[in-house]
Every structure is written in structure tokens, then in C-alpha cells.
Amino acid sequence: MSARTLPLLFLNLGGEMLYILDQRLRAQSIPGEKARKVMNDIISTMFNRKFMEELFKPQDLYSKKALNQASMDKLYDLMTMAFKYQVLLCPRPRDILLVTFNHLDAIKDFISNSPGILNQVDETFRRLIETYNPLSDGEFQLIRQTLLIFFQDMHIRVSIFLKDKVQNSNGRFVLPTSGPVPWGTEVPGLIRIFNHKGVEVKRAEFTTAGNYVTPQREGSFELYGDRVLKLGTNMYSVTRPVETHMSGSSKDLASQAKENIAPNPLAKEELNFLARLLGGLDIQKPAGGESGFRLNLFTTDEEEEHAAQTRPEELSYKVINIEATQEPARRAELSRILGELDVAEPRPGSAEKGEDLLALMDGL
Amino acid sequence: MPYRRQRSLALRCSSSALYNNLAVLCPPRGAAAAFGAVHGSSLSLLPGEGPARQLQARGGGSALSTPLLTQAAWCELPSRVLLVLTSQRGVQVRLGGPGGPWGALGAHSVFARGIAAAGGRFICVGTSFGAVLVFDIPPKGTNVTLSEVLEQHRDPITDIAAEQGQAPDGAGDLVTADDCGTLCLWSSGEEFTLLGKIPGSGCTCSSVALWNGIVAAGYGNGQIRLWEAGSGRIRAQLSAHARWIYALDLAPLTGKLLSGAEDSFVHVWKLSRDPDTDDIEVQHCHAECVTDTQVCGARFCDPAGDTFAVTGYDLSEILCYGPA
Numbered sequence: 001m002s003a004r005t006l007p008l009l010f011l012n013l014g015g016e017m018l019y020i021l022d023q024r025l026r027a028q029s030i031p032g033e034k035a036r037k038v039m040n041d042i043i044s045t046m047f048n049r050k051f052m053e054e055l056f057k058p059q060d061l062y063s064k065k066a067l068n069q070a071s072m073d074k075l076y077d078l079m080t081m082a083f084k085y086q087v088l089l090c091p092r093p094r095d096i097l098l099v100t101f102n103h104l105d106a107i108k109d110f111i112s113n114s115p116g117i118l119n120q121v122d123e124t125f126r127r128l129i130e131t132y133n134p135l136s137d138g139e140f141q142l143i144r145q146t147l148l149i150f151f152q153d154m155h156i157r158v159s160i161f162l163k164d165k166v167q168n169s170n171g172r173f174v175l176p177t178s179g180p181v182p183w184g185t186e187v188p189g190l191i192r193i194f195n196h197k198g199v200e201v202k203r204a205e206f207t208t209a210g211n212y213v214t215p216q217r218e219g220s221f222e223l224y225g226d227r228v229l230k231l232g233t234n235m236y237s238v239t240r241p242v243e244t245h246m247s248g249s250s251k252d253l254a255s256q257a258k259e260n261i262a263p264n265p266l267a268k269e270e271l272n273f274l275a276r277l278l279g280g281l282d283i284q285k286p287a288g289g290e291s292g293f294r295l296n297l298f299t300t301d302e303e304e305e306h307a308a309q310t311r312p313e314e315l316s317y318k319v320i321n322i323e324a325t326q327e328p329a330r331r332a333e334l335s336r337i338l339g340e341l342d343v344a345e346p347r348p349g350s351a352e353k354g355e356d357l358l359a360l361m362d363g364l
Numbered sequence: 365m366p367y368r369r370q371r372s373l374a375l376r377c378s379s380s381a382l383y384n385n386l387a388v389l390c391p392p393r394g395a396a397a398a399f400g401a402v403h404g405s406s407l408s409l410l411p412g413e414g415p416a417r418q419l420q421a422r423g424g425g426s427a428l429s430t431p432l433l434t435q436a437a438w439c440e441l442p443s444r445v446l447l448v449l450t451s452q453r454g455v456q457v458r459l460g461g462p463g464g465p466w467g468a469l470g471a472h473s474v475f476a477r478g479i480a481a482a483g484g485r486f487i488c489v490g491t492s493f494g495a496v497l498v499f500d501i502p503p504k505g506t507n508v509t510l511s512e513v514l515e516q517h518r519d520p521i522t523d524i525a526a527e528q529g530q531a532p533d534g535a536g537d538l539v540t541a542d543d544c545g546t547l548c549l550w551s552s553g554e555e556f557t558l559l560g561k562i563p564g565s566g567c568t569c570s571s572v573a574l575w576n577g578i579v580a581a582g583y584g585n586g587q588i589r590l591w592e593a594g595s596g597r598i599r600a601q602l603s604a605h606a607r608w609i610y611a612l613d614l615a616p617l618t619g620k621l622l623s624g625a626e627d628s629f630v631h632v633w634k635l636s637r638d639p640d641t642d643d644i645e646v647q648h649c650h651a652e653c654v655t656d657t658q659v660c661g662a663r664f665c666d667p668a669g670d671t672f673a674v675t676g677y678d679l680s681e682i683l684c685y686g687p688a
Binding site: 136137139145148173182195197212 | 377378380381382403404432434475519520543544566567568570584586587592598599600603604605606608627628629631641642643644645646648651655656657658677678
């Protein structure tokens, strides 16, 4: 399948993660200066130049698994279901790029007073345009199909989607049969007949239950411009809190998980890097110091513990070592860079910041 | 003739979003049909008789990285019926009946996709670098040989189809399609001959069928185009679907055409020729919305096209439709 999937997966999930973080910062009235510092730090680390260089090299996605915890699971649920929705609904396979641009546009808006960090993001933006704009529609469809295999069988219910009526109570997304058709597609309903010389001789119409219209215009695939498509923009706000419903009881989930004889070989590898960005979690803690901050998407520790116990092991998101199949050396390089970034994470004052964010996430 | 949903068959795993992701083996009168749909690196199998099963793709690498399957199809040759799987590493053929031995064929491409039986003794398989591999299948035994490599496509192969009716003189009996919409027409035999090439416009042709010298091709922009196989001229253009088409199938006895797409619709059309003008006629017979499902596989279950089956992304079912 496509070896060009990893950068899109990382950037879009990273974008969703930043939306959630931003929503928490604002919902909890974190002082502006501190909030801006947190966002700048995380974006700067995400868009590290050496990491991006490795990320953009063609590679397959595989992962090794290790245990993680309930809050991380919940964050992953939100990020992955949001991106699954975007990949599933994007009108043409190529529009995955517009979804990614929407995330990057929003990330740039999160950066305050730091031309350096803005430059880092723009550099990734240009790399993205250079790498992906020339690809054919067929290659984009292969990327999309690879992503859909990655997200297959995930049916977690997300309250914001349920409220917006874009997700059904069984966890499946609603597919509209009305509205604009994709750019370059005609509204269904016309049959044209040509004679043996290739000259049109007859037209006939047919009706379907769909109620489509012609699209207004195509979104911009340039560094700056109107993307037209809304998928991938920020759906959270202070009044639209971040929460998930687990679909069904944990017992159902466990039996569902066992049904899958073949575990999904495409794994959630770079999510581990995003996890490290959000703080210590259960990754190694620097000796003698506070471990960044701890993310908690539950109201209380008890609730988090309960969620961890009731969530079947098989459904827990796992942490990662990068296992690109073709070139072990490159895989090692990406791991090394990730390691360096991780080591660089604890900074002076991180203890204080850690406590802030702990409180912040506890407020959910 | 209208259709309605008659039953739903449970699969062990859901279907992946891949072109032509439904294999159907129509048995002789009376017996139950067998179904298969790809789920990641395995095939969800519903044999005509017996319980649902899951077939794993064969390794070809470390246990950690089982190859993802791209397609599955039963190839019906006069002497035997073979189950063929394509994956991101190559081709696998089940050479015996259920539980029989598997053979791995030419596995040097990035991935293989597009499967068809042709010329009574060949199986053709497409690859991501555009080549079509032609395998010579003995009437029995496991001595499968690579008889030819057809190198006319410059883009990844998407689908391959053999003539389902009667090929007019010089029209060829095999069509191959690729990622940029290029179609090649071949006549099969000891040596395959290229008879014509219909250049693509850049829009992917994801599924193709061939019937009485008419090529039916489904595209990424939701269109179905009918081409004259002999002349390579366009004979009909259908604005059929609102999104990417994933599957086409043809009923050889009646010329019914089935199309399924990401827009959650399945359509049944009827193709015919006006005996006076030789013009192709197209009639829209039926539209079916499979609610909230991006259709990835659709096939008729009988040669007259009275029944058909559908599956979709993330759906652990095969939906069967028949006369209303």
C-alpha cells in the first residue's frame, strides 16, 4: 500500500491534538501568556526540521506495542475518530491534502509572536506541497485506502459528532446523499449516447434518490488560500467540550476485538511521539525532575482508573517503536531523532507547567 | 425490473476500502454461492456450505509485517477453479480445493492488483508498475509458469476483465485498466496480442468489464463510459455516481451492468445494441442506496443478473438483493 501515508497521518492527528489542547486551555481560563507558551513549545517540537526530513521519506507503517493509559486512549479516540471522519468524507482522495492544509492553517494561527516557529511550519507546508501536489488521483486514492485500513473497525462514539448528527449511535458516520458533488464530477442523472463515429446522437436522463448540486469552486492547494473544504478545521470551542462515549459495554468491545483474528498491521506509531510531546505520561521520567505534565481527559483520577480497567486490553492504544519494513537504518534514524526530542523536553520551569496542565486536563 | 434486499450474510471481519472488493463464485444451478471480501491482511470467506472463515495472507516477510491484501477473485477455467489473492507483495493462488496447497507467484512488484482468467488456461494479474503478468495454469497439478509479461501500461494496474459474451472479430477478449484511465485491449492465446489502446485522461479507471465487444469502464469521477472494443471509440457516457466508482459487474446472459461507488449507491443498467444502427442503448433499471456505506464491492450472483450482492467499507456483511 502507499508508503506516503505517515506525514499526512502525523500532521492531521497532530492538528486534532492541538485543537483539543487549545480548547482545554481556553475552557480552563489559563492565563494567556502561559497558554501561548505551551502552544508555541509543542508546535515548535512537532515541526522540528530533522524530524520532518525523516518523516517525509517514503516508508511503511508498522509498530511494536506496549501498554498505555486511559487518558491517552481517550485523546487518541478523539484524534483518530476526527481524522477518520475527515478521510472518509473528503470528496475526492486529493482533498486529504486540503484537510491537512486546514490543520496547518489553524496551527499557524495558534503560534503567537514567534516568526521562527512560523517558519518551521511554513517549511513543512512547502515540503508537503512539493511532495504531494504532483501525485496522481490514483496515488491519492491509495493513500486514502491505506489510511482507511488504519482506521478500520473503529466505531467509537464522539459526543460532538452525535450532537451534530454526523455520527449514528452505532458509531458509523452519516454519509450525505445531497449537497455539492466533488470538483470535477458531474451531478448524476445524464446518459449520453454516441454513434460509431463518436458523435453524440442521443441524451437520456435518469433519477436517483440523491439530491446533488454542482460545486462552486475548487479549494486552494497553495501555501495561502481559501481551502473551501471545511473538513479539518477546528470543531471544538469553549462551549463544545471534548468528550467521548464508549460504544457499547466493555464486554461487547472485548468480544469485538477478539473477532479480529488479524490485528491491524498498520499501527499508531507516531502517536507515541505526540504523546511524548504532551508530557511524561508513562514514558521514561528524567532523573530527579518532574516529568513535564500529565494529560488527563477524565474528571477525576478514579474515573480515569475505572476507564483503564474496563477498557479491554486489545482496544488500548499502544506505544511504538518505528518499524519501517524496508530500511532498518532509516527507522533507527527516525527513532534516534524522536529520542533526542524527548530528552530535550524537560526545560527549566517544566515542573510548574506540568502542574498547570495536570489541573487543566483534570477539569474535563 | 426492481430489486429488493433479501438477506444479509455475516462476515467474520469487515471489508476494506479496495476496488472490486467482493468475490462471488456462482455454482451450477441449485447450490449456494460462495463469497469473499478482503479485510486488511486476510480474506473473509463465506463458502457455499459450512461456516464463515478467515484466510490469512501468506507471509513473505517477518511475522510482524503480514502483507495487506489488495484483491481476491475466483478464476474459473474450464479445467479448474482457482482462488487468487493479490497483496502488497505479489500474488497467491490456491491450487487445490479448500485446504489445498498455495502457490506464490512473481512477487517483485510493490503491489499486485487486478485479477482475471483468460483464454481458457491463463490467469492475468496486474502490478503497481503497470506490467500484467500472464500465468499458464496446467489442467491439474501445481506446475504454474509465468508465460508472458505484458508491458503497455505506465501506471499501476487497477482491474482486468475478460470477455463475458461473444467477442466480435478483431475486438479482443481481454481488457486491462490503470490508475490514469488508460485501457488496453488484448487477444489472449499462446502469445497475447495488443489490439488497441484507449489513452486515459488522468482520471483513474477503477473497474472494467467486457461484453460482446463493449468495454464498460468505471472512473474516479463517478462516470461510466462504454467503449467500442474494436475501434476504441466512445459509445456512451453515463454520469452515474456522485463519487469514486469502486465496482462494476456484467451479467453475460442479459447485458445488465452493475455499478457501486463511494456515494453509497448501487445502480443496475441494461446494455443492448440497436440491430439496425448498431448503436449501443443504455437503460437505467434500478437505484439502491446502501445507507451510510461506501460501497467497495458489488457483483451479480447469477448469469442473468437477477440477483446481486454488495459490501462496503467497515461493513461486516454481504447484502444480497433479488427480484422484488
